[in-house]
Amino acid sequence: MFIRTDMKSVPVNRRHGESYPHAFFIIRIGKVVPTQEEMKLVQQKKGKGDRMDLRTIKTFQTIVKLGSFQRAAEELKYVQSTITMHIQKLESDLGVKLLERSKKVCLTEAGRLFHEKADLLLKDYEYLQSAMTEWIQGEAGVVRLGVMEPAASYRLPKILAPFMERYPKVQISIQIGNTYVLREMLIEGKIDLAICSVPDTGLGTTFEPLFAEKVALLVPKQDDLAGKHEIYLKDLRGKRLLLTTTICPYRKKLEAALLEKGGSPYFGIEISTMSALKYYVQANFGIAVVPIITVTPPPEGTVLKPIHDLDTGLVTGILLKSDYKALGSAGEKLISTLRDGLLNQKCDQITGVQNKEVQNF
DNA sequence: ATGCCCCTACTCCCGTAGGG
DNA sequence: CCCTACGGGAGTAGGGGCAT
Numbered sequence: 001m002f003i004r005t006d007m008k009s010v011p012v013n014r015r016h017g018e019s020y021p022h023a024f025f026i027i028r029i030g031k032v033v034p035t036q037e038e039m040k041l042v043q044q045k046k047g048k049g050d051r052m053d054l055r056t057i058k059t060f061q062t063i064v065k066l067g068s069f070q071r072a073a074e075e076l077k078y079v080q081s082t083i084t085m086h087i088q089k090l091e092s093d094l095g096v097k098l099l100e101r102s103k104k105v106c107l108t109e110a111g112r113l114f115h116e117k118a119d120l121l122l123k124d125y126e127y128l129q130s131a132m133t134e135w136i137q138g139e140a141g142v143v144r145l146g147v148m149e150p151a152a153s154y155r156l157p158k159i160l161a162p163f164m165e166r167y168p169k170v171q172i173s174i175q176i177g178n179t180y181v182l183r184e185m186l187i188e189g190k191i192d193l194a195i196c197s198v199p200d201t202g203l204g205t206t207f208e209p210l211f212a213e214k215v216a217l218l219v220p221k222q223d224d225l226a227g228k229h230e231i232y233l234k235d236l237r238g239k240r241l242l243l244t245t246t247i248c249p250y251r252k253k254l255e256a257a258l259l260e261k262g263g264s265p266y267f268g269i270e271i272s273t274m275s276a277l278k279y280y281v282q283a284n285f286g287i288a289v290v291p292i293i294t295v296t297p298p299p300e301g302t303v304l305k306p307i308h309d310l311d312t313g314l315v316t317g318i319l320l321k322s323d324y325k326a327l328g329s330a331g332e333k334l335i336s337t338l339r340d341g342l343l344n345q346k347c348d349q350i351t352g353v354q355n356k357e358v359q360n361f
Numbered sequence: 362a363t364g365c366c367c368c369t370a371c372t373c374c375c376g377t378a379g380g381g
Numbered sequence: 382c383c384c385t386a387c388g389g390g391a392g393t394a395g396g397g398g399c400a401t
Contacts, residue, residue, distance in 0.1 A: 068382095068383080069384065070382080070383065070384090078374075078375090079374075079376070080384075081374085081375075081376080081377090081384085081386085081387095082373080082374060082375075083384095084383095084384060085373090085374085085385090088385085101381095101383080101384060101385095105383090
């Protein structure tokens with residue numbers, strides 16, 4: 001069986017000048033993928049007998065409840081002939097007699113079974129209606145979010161916690177990845193939006209910058225840079241740099257700056273995850289340029305130092321598809337929450353680090 | 362390919378008349 | 382008293398034609 005929902009028009013009651021309270025969604029029920037034989041029958045019947053709608057079921061249930069066609073008509077605000085027509089249609093659709101008409105309306109054996117099952121169907125429908133209402137009001141829904149590090153671990157939880165408390169029925173799925181991966185996922189429709197840096201290509205997406213993720217140099221205490229008052233990119237020459245992968249936007253930005261201001265050569269160790277860098281610095285493997293938020297406070301045995309000639313902000317924001325269609329109320333509310341949360345999160349200040357002001361757009 | 366307009370067929374409901 | 386059948390009015394869906 002399949003259930004097809006159609007938006008039934010709501011005609012103005014010509015006789016009484018009011019809308020029919022019963023004329024909302026109709027659930028039509030039919031057979032899954034009709035066979036050729038069934039299709040012929042359907043054509044022969046010209047639409048009769050292959051479906052039933054929710055109103056006729058409600059009419060039937062009302063008759064059973066009140067024990068009379070007339071009283072059911074009054075309850076449902078139909079004329080009595082319409083009630084008769086509904087039952088005829090229902091019985092015709094099902095191919096069984098549901099009610100015995102005599103002085104008193106009685107259920108047949110089939111009618112009793114149908115009454116029982118129809119009750120469940122109506123309850124399910126009421127549940128569906130309620131779920132749809134919640135979706136419309138933004139109280140429920142599913143939003144697939146892609147987030148890059150460190151925002152995923154260090155910023156998002158604080159922003160999402162109050163949102164989830166306010167909208168407990170909204171399901172959020174979070175995919176963590178780098179900007180390149182998140183953009184691909186967005187294009188392929190695997191996520192609805194992403195929090196990431198500016199993608200290499202803007203084709204097919206629109207980027208809304210929100211803040212700059214500041215970075216600084218993390219060095220072991222025993223390194224000579226730890227005691228240096230001012231550090232510039234040229235001071236990194238000859239040092240062992242701990243780097244993330246080549247597609248990491250932080251590494252790209254750092255390498256571009258090093259080429260421009262510091263010159264070659266540099267040598268480093270590649271570590272795939274940003275969060276692991278600080279532990280390798282702690283173990284005296286080398287030095288690393290890391291987002292400040294990930295090393296607040298710095299691990300024991302390390303020192304965080306600003307690099308004066310490094311534009312420290314990696315612009316981060318919301319990435320959406322160019323042909324973006326509204327996600328529904330829940331999605332829109334989440335976007336709004338993320339936007340406000342990321343714009344308003346307090347900048348991480350570290351003693352001894354002369355941060356530039358976070359650049360807001 | 363998309364949007365708009367017009368026409369036709371269909372659906373839904375009503376009131377009325379008649380039968381059990 | 383209750384149910385059924387019938388005719389008619391009003392609204393909607395869908396197809397066809399046309400313009401962009």
